[in-house]
Amino acid sequence: MIFIADGQLKSVNINRSMIYWVPLFLFWLIWSVSLGSQNILIVFENYWQSSITMIAGSFVAGATPLGGGAVAFPVFTKIMQVSSSDASFFSLLIQSVGMTFATLFFISRNTMINWKVIRYACIGSFLAYPVSFIYISLENITVRFIFSEFIVFCAFIMLWKKQNQHLKSKSMYWAVLFGFFGGLLTAKIGSGCDVILYFYLVFICQYCAKDSIPTTVCFMAINSIYASVWLLFTSTPSEFVVGSWWASAPIVSIGAPLGAYVLSKLRANQTVIMIISIISIEVLSSLLFAPFSIMNKVTILITITTLLIYTVWQKNVKS
Structure with missing residues (x-):
């Protein structure tokens, strides 16, 4: 056993915390110098709506497996009437900042991240992006419907499954497969691969929620960077996407790590309640504001009703 004096231990913790604070300082310095004081005011004046949206979005990105795009995409497309392609592009670009800093924050606090699962899942997701960007053409409302249905299942899975303390050994081929489907979804709406990896960890591996x-935050950070680089090389972002990124980048660099910090202070059941609450808001907003067909809305309601009945029945059987 190795004993470390209090002073030495404090020094180690301070040095490790620099993994987050030094990149954050450099990022803010580069951001402010690149824009200049005059342009900073102009950017915030023109794109303040994006900044406000990402205050909530970045917190969700760091504290949950939903990603900042799960907030940005519906708000931009439903409330701000931004095109789905711009909303998706922005989601990926801004998550490249926020979720990267959240990952650095987790690393600086020596939080457990399953790098093996991430490596295998990235094999699948990295293969999925060119397939989705080039060969798959779906209406974004269809993808949004699929996503809404999927996260409804995720919410109820968290209610059904008994959370274990240790990850069970599962074939990594499943991680590749789930990563692939996550990449297909993320390429269309700017988020989703973290939710699907979360599904894999909690449902397939029965890992603690x-x-x-x-792990899902780190996975989304890597995928956001990869997808953003792909898009920047193959297309040109609109003025809205660029301006919104400049106005939101410094906010998410702090907001996502703040969400990560709050996550570290919550108990497991409180985390589940928070995630289910956010999912409920997303699904409800989709039913109220998204231009879903009547059939799509009825399908979502039937799914929720069926899962509620099944959940109540399961609890009665166990009791």
Whole structure:
């Protein structure tokens, strides 16, 4: 056993915390110098709506497996009437900042991240992006419907499954497969691969809901960077996307790590309640504001009703 004096231990913790604070300082310095004081005011004046949206979006990105795009995409497309392609592009670009800093924050606090699962899942997701960008053409409203249905299942899975303390050994081929489907979804709406990896960790591997989130955050950060680079090389972002990024980038660099910090302070059941609440808001907003067909809305309501009945029945059987 190795004993470390209090002073030495404090020094180690301070040095490790620099993994987050030094990049954050450099990022803010580069951001402010690149824009200049006059342009900073202009950017915030023109794109303040994006900044406000990402205050909530970045917190969700760091504290849950949903990603900042799960907030940005519906708000931009439903409320701000931004095109789905711009909303998706922005989601990927801004998550490249926020979720990267959240990952650095987790690393600086020595939080457990399952790098093996991430490596295998990235094999699948990295293969999926060119397939989705080039060969798959779906209406974004269809993808949004699929996503809404999927996260409804995720919410109820968190209610059904008994959370274990240790990750069970599962074939990594499943991680590749789930990563691939996550990449297909993320290429269309700017988020989703973290939710699908969360599904894999909690449902397939029966991992603790709270402890799986840092892994999904890191996975989404890597995928956001990869997809953003792909898009920047193959297309040109609109003025709205660029301006919104400049106005939101410094906010998410702090907001996502703040969400990560709050996550570290919550108990597992509190984390589940928070995630289910956010999912409920997203699904409800989709039913109220998204231009779904009547059939799509009825399908979502039937799914929720069926899962509620099944959940109540399961609890009665166990009791």
